[in-house]
Amino acid sequence: MAKLYVIGIGPGGRGDMTIRAYETIKKCPVIVGYNYYIDILGDLTEGKKIVKTGMRSEVERCKMAVEQAKEGYDTCMISTGDSGLYGMAGPILELADGIEVEIIPGVTSSFAAASELGAPIMHDFCTISLSDLLTPWEVIEKRLEHAAAADFVIALYNPKSKGREGHLKKAIDIVMKYKKSQTPVGAVKNAGREGNERRIFNLETIDYDFVDMKTIVIIGNNSTYIKDNFIITPRGYMI
Template identity: 55%
Template sequence: MIYAVGIGPGNRETMTYEAMSAFEESDVIVGYKTYIDLVKDLIKDKEVVSNGMKQEVDRVKKAIEISKTGKTVSVISSGDAGVYGMAGLILELSEDEEVRVISGVTASTAAAAVLGAPLMHDFCHISLSDLLTSLDLIYKRVALASEGDFVICIYNPRSKGRPDYLKDAFKIMKIHKSGSTPVGIVKNACRENQEVHICTIDTIDYETVDMLSIVIVGNSSTYIKNNKIITKRGYETKY
């Protein structure tokens, strides 16, 4: 058995009972070292297999190899295993192994809860990492999502190697979105050292954003009230 486990932000409060049960049932925990460290109090004396970034394929192959010996393996992802996580790769590479995907709280919903209610209408996820997707295609998706008036949740928004991708994406958004559109930035959502910044497309400070941040850009109905971001669902409301 292989569990593809989404651990959410990484603390017990935001982890599902199903995820914790998977840990209890597993003989071996496999994952990126940073994520292993987030759940080390739950792993206890179990066997751990960890490696670094950009070694996802090797990690999954090792998990499958271990599962063939009869052991139960949990392969962990931060957030939801099926949202930019390991679930797809496990299903692609597995043969006759039983695979069960355990969902978790993904970064966009964790950040949205901190910001208020920015995801009350149609929204999409776009990653600005061009390691596996061409930059032209990423910017095309940004343009079309903006034209469609989607709330946009931006994953992997800015790194030392990609310092200007977010700024360029915002230039594209401004073709279709007002400069006064609310923007929420949450760093380390639901973790220690959480940081929250609420601004607009025109006033964003790109230096506050890094790879530990999620950026949520509103749609034409999104507004700020009492320092919370709200996207209207369309209900008739009377004040």
């Protein structure tokens, strides 16, 4: 019986793709994914049947992947980062009836970004997407309120787009009700892939023009500090 693999390919660079993900993609005759994700794979797509769609066609893409597996092809459904975090693992499992599914984890962008910034998520942290395409903004605001009040380190995904120019500023305004103005903030554009840039700010000095849709923003907790141009969140070890 054919198998459907749901694979997190990491942030984009081949070096951050797991061996398990790489080997599974190599052996599967069919790859399904968003256009940009297919392009990231480069020569891994050679000799494969490629099924791809544009943005906002996630459910359609998942149905295509399920159909390929039902037709007898071992199939890879790819997502950047980890397929279980803002990826396709959930929709695939909801749609997949009568086929075998295996989820293969990947390095999520918040981890790739954190490694470039230093050690900002050494302690408890959460991820919040600022995209309100699938989640009402009121719900996002509530999550920001509670995460900031609990002093989590917060990794923000999808912080800005043409349709959401002001969402990041609104999010920071909420966070600043609970965190010190000097709390370190790291912003990494294209974490782990070509076009990579990183900046370190604090809550008061964020350059909102630097941030785009492909930027991960990591906000420290009230113990986070900057040393030698790295962000560090202590876990409590006696150093």
